[in-house]
Amino acid sequence: MAYTDNDTYRHIHFAVMAIESGARKLGISGKEMHDRLLKQGLIHRRL
Secondary structure, three states, rough: HHHHHHHHHHHHHHHHHHHHHHHHHOOHHHHHHHHHHHHHHHHHHOO
């Protein structure tokens, strides 16, 4: 059980870091980047 929790945590952490990094490069907030990705349907298809 701990392995699954750790694996899930690592996937989510990676996704959050990638979204924040992309937002920083575009000069927008992490929330704005999240909203853009969500609007395109990319968040739930990838995670």
